[in-house]
Amino acid sequence: MGSTSTAAPAAAPGLRERKKQRTRDALVDAAHRLFLSQGYARTTVDEIAAAVDVSQRTFFRYFANKEEAALAILADAEEYFIERLADRPPEEPPLLALRIAVCAAWRDLSTEDYQQGSRGVGAALELLRLIESTPSLLAAQLRRSAEQEQRVAAILAARQGVDAVQDPRPRLLAAVFGAAVRTAHLAWSTAGDRQREEGPEGMIAVIEAQLDHLGPALVAGHWSSDTGH
C-alpha cells in the first residue's frame, strides 16, 4: 500500500471516497442504534444527522429516504447473496444453487469482519423484528425484495439458457424462493431467543426447513389435475 501512482487494478480508494464511506457507515450505525432504542417513528432524520454531525440535507444525499437507511444493512447482505449466486456453476439445479448461496451468505456475513458496528447476527434479529413491527419499514423491505427477485430471476434465466421475459418459470421460481426466505425470516424473528444463541446456524436451519417444506406443501395442495373451471 502507499503507491503514489494510479496503478492498482482494484482502483485506489482515494481520501475522498474513504471519508464518504465512513460517513455512510456512521449514518447507518447511528440510525440503527436510534431506531432500536427509541423506535423508528419517534426518531427524526435530524436526530440521526446530528448524531453524526452532518446536516439533514447530507443525510438525504446518502439515502433516498428514511427507510433506506434502516434497510441498508439488509441491502448489502442481499447484494452479497447475489454475488454468491452468480458464483454457482450453471449445471447445478437452480433451487440447490439458491439454497447454497443463501446459506453461504448468512454464514460469511456472520463470521467475517462484518461483525463490527451493528452488523452482527444479534443485530440482524432485532432489525428483522423492528421491520416486522413497523408497517412503513415492512412495505419498503417487501418492495426491495421484489426488486431482488427480479434480479434472481434474471440470473436463473441466464443459467438455464432461457428467455427471461418469455419463460415465466425463472420469475416464478425466484418468487417462490423469496417467499420461503421471507417465511423463514418471520419464523426466526418470532421464534424467541433460543434460536438467537445458535448464531447463523439457527437461521440457516430455519431456511432449509422452509425449503424442505416446499415440495410437501405443494403436493399436499394437489396443484395438478384439471379443475374443469
Next chain:
Amino acid sequence: MGSTSTAAPAAAPGLRERKKQRTRDALVDAAHRLFLSQGYARTTVDEIAAAVDVSQRTFFRYFANKEEAALAILADAEEYFIERLADRPPEEPPLLALRIAVCAAWRDLSTEDYQQGSRGVGAALELLRLIESTPSLLAAQLRRSAEQEQRVAAILAARQGVDAVQDPRPRLLAAVFGAAVRTAHLAWSTAGDRQREEGPEGMIAVIEAQLDHLGPALVAGHWSSDTGH
C-alpha cells in the same frame, strides 16, 4: 326495499352511513381519476379532497394515507376473494380451492354491478400498471398482500385442521400462491392490450397458467435431494 321499521336482519343502513359510503366512493373515484390522468406523485391530497368538496382533514378520516385511497379498490376485491375462499368445502385440496376462489373473484367482480365508476376490468389494468410504476404504491401494495397472505394461511390451516403457528405449511402455501398471483398480475399488465380485450378471462387464463407452472418450476429446480450443506 323501503321498509320503514328497523327489522332487516342485516341492520338498516341509516342515512348517516349511506352518506359516508357515498363520500368514500366519491373520494376513491376522484383519487383514481386524478392519479391516472396526472400521475400519483403530482396529485396532492388537497386536490382529491377539493374534487369531492371535503376538507383535507376529512380525507384522512377515511384513509390512513394517500396510498390507501389508491389501493382501496384492490382491497375490496381481495376481501371478496377471501369470502369466496371461505365458501369452499374443506375436503377440497387447498390449491384447488385457492384457484377456484381467485377465478370466481375476478369473474364476479367484472360482471356484477361493480362495473360503475372506476371499477371495471380496464380500470384494473391501468391501476395495476400505475402501481407497478410507482415505488411508493408498489411498496404499500406488497405490504397489503403480505397481510392478506396471513389471512389466507389462517383459513388454510383451519381447513386442514392443523395449527397455524406450529405448522409452517399453510403460511408457505399461501406465500407461494401469492407469488403466483403477483407474477400473473405483472405478466398481465405488461402483456400489451391484446389481453385487455379478452376481459376477465384473459386475466384468469394468465393466473391459471402461472399455477400450472408451479409444479414444473419446482421439479426443474430439483428441490429435493440432500444438499450435504
Next chain:
DNA sequence: AGGTTCGCTGTCAGCCACTGTCATAATTTT
C-alpha cells in the same frame, strides 16, 4: 507548487403528507 476544476457539504426556503385539537353542525337516541 500553483491554479483550476469538480464534488461534497451546509444553509435557507418551501411543498406536502399527516396529526392533534377544538368548535360546530348534523344525526341518532331517549
Next chain:
DNA sequence: AAAATTATGACAGTGGCTGACAGCGAACCT
C-alpha cells in the same frame, strides 16, 4: 324536544423530502 353521539371543518404544527445557491476542500493538470 332535549340530550348524547358523531361526522366535519378550520387551524396550527411536525416532520419527511427537494431545489437552489454558496463555500470549502480534495483532485487533477501543467
